[in-house]
Amino acid sequence: MDKIAVLIPCYNEALTVQKVVTDFRRALPEAVIYVYDNNSTDRTAELAAAAGAVVRHEYQQGKGNVIRRMFREVDAAAYILVDGDDTYPAEAAPRMVRAVTEHQADMVVGDRLSSTYYTQNKRPFHNFGNDLVRFCTNRLFGGRIKDIMTGYRAFSYRFVKTYPVLSHGFEIETEMTIHALHRNMQVENVVIDYRDRPAGSESKLNTYTDGFKVLRTIARLYKDYRPFGFFSILAAVLATVSVVFFVPVLGEYFATGLVPRFPTLIVCACGMVAALLLFIAGVILSSLLTKDDRDFEFRLQQVEQWQHQSESAPSGGRQRGNQHETV
Known part of the structure; x- marks a missing residue:
């Protein structure tokens, strides 16, 4: 080394x-x-x-x-x-x-x-x-x-x-x-x-x-x-757009008792479901990332052990011997 x-x-x-x-x-x-x-x-x-x-x-x-x-x-x-x-x-x-x-x-x-x-x-x-x-x-x-x-x-x-x-x-x-x-x-x-x-x-x-x-x-x-933050932002955007388009449909229903714009209602419902799925994906991926962080700390310990072993091993003159080597 x-x-x-x-x-x-x-x-x-x-x-x-x-x-x-x-x-x-x-x-x-x-x-x-x-x-x-x-x-x-x-x-x-x-x-x-x-x-x-x-x-x-x-x-x-x-x-x-x-x-x-x-x-x-x-x-x-x-x-x-x-x-x-x-x-x-x-x-x-x-x-x-x-x-x-x-x-x-x-x-x-x-x-x-x-x-x-x-x-x-x-x-x-x-x-x-x-x-x-x-x-x-x-x-x-x-x-x-x-x-x-x-x-x-x-x-x-x-x-x-x-x-x-x-x-x-x-x-x-x-x-x-x-x-x-x-x-x-x-x-x-x-x-x-x-x-x-x-x-x-x-x-x-x-x-x-x-x-x-x-x-x-x-x-x-x-x-x-940062999967939770990333997917939460996407979920919030989708949910906001869905609510914005849903509010007029809901207001019309309260006023007349009718829902004349079913396609808009269906798209809004799909948007809210997609937002919910994105939020759940963020929660799951965040949990997996926590486990990955724990595994990384164990890998750090292994690398430090390798370093100590390499530093304690005899060098054999490698450092200066290959300084003019061209591979």
């Missing part, structure tokens, strides 16, 4: 990856730097290896797929996850690692939005999207996360080995944040300086397409992690 693992997912980052690897080797000399190349068509893998990183490959396109591979393959007491575009300062990494190793944090968020992000980032819709995602996530899941979409984070071993990666693309940051909030894991915010990409380096994030994916992910995870 590595003491510290720096995980760098990369796709066509030849312009910056060498500097990123060099900076993190200087900031964290005891760490193993892993660069996972995601089908780059430039010299990203070659330059990363030349800078001293362990280079591996993920052939399924998408940042979520890369992070899934990283979390499965790398064992470490503390992890740093950072983009390979040289927008995040390596100098903040020791502080983030200490939050994991000394303060027992499960996830440390590199907070760009409280420092230089709004002045450095030249894409106004990205700024609006970050604020919208932060508001929705914290409001729906009861968090106080300062930066939801940041690509600079630190993790504990137990977070990495219990986090089910379901997303394929850039919505992965939102998913891991919501996972940490739902599982009551310790999350800390560390303010970092952000710098925009250097000239010639292009963002892989599409403001509109990936933004809608992120919002859809929030809605999906709200359904999964």
